[in-house]
Amino acid sequence: MDYVKVTSASQVSEGALVPVEAAGLKLLVTKVGGTYYATQRKCPHLGFNLCRGKIEGESVVCALHKAKFDLKTGQIERDPRLLFIGMKAKTDLTTYPVKETDGDIYVAVPSATQR
């Protein structure tokens, strides 16, 4: 895993869902309670952009079918729903280690040879 600079900390306000890219991966970065999180940007259900969702507690909720994922572990906390029909997400959300150094945000992503 290599830490890659993705944005500056000033671009990630509390509760914002910020799209970033690292080593060709489309990710989102957010800050909740002062802690930064990084996850894949595509919802594991049908691929909707999670940056268009919202934060609930320490989770992200997809705007399309309301699936809810823990930002720390990526674990699904609520299955997607379409009207009254329950559906299943294909997988949990992939999360990535993230850190702030000198005002910049870095995300650890697998190098191309590790994917």
Ligand code: FES
């Ligand atoms: S695409 Fe995200 S819940 Fe369906």
